[in-house]
Amino acid sequence: MSSGAELVAATAVLGAGTFAFRFAGPVLRSRMTLPGRAERLLEVAVVVLLAALVATSALTDAHTFAGPARPAGVAVGALSAWRGAPFLVVVVAAAATTAVLRLIGAP
Template structure:
């Protein structure tokens, strides 16, 4: 086994643990203004939306197709209407599957 790979894995694991521990440990020492907290909340939503859009619209270096995009859109609509998570996932899957069955890619 490659010792460099084991060492790199151990260092990355320790770094990840340190970052996760630093949040709660430093939270009491640092105060953020209400504006910064609002911006951070907005940033989380924007980053999550960008991740969903990227996953829904692309596959590799091209367009993922209509079926996946429509499935994600239907799932997003159901989530926005506050449907239970199982219903959201099933609606998205059924939409994508039906469109693929009809021959859309």
């Protein structure tokens, strides 16, 4: 079991590292220039990474398929957000869809 001092030290080190990474972006932006193609690829990479994270979270649970209820809820939430619904409506619609599907027996 770790002592309290080790936990505080690890938290401080991780916090400092995170701050350094976030601070390096604006500081180095003026010193480094990337070709236009590289900048466009980095912008697309962010979208692809977030889409992969959403897909993984929506479709799997403990390295297995999560069942149809969770992806259906995510789809309803995405559709609601795309149609311009307020955030609260998006969350409630997604949760309600998943809950109703699980209530009627969908895993």
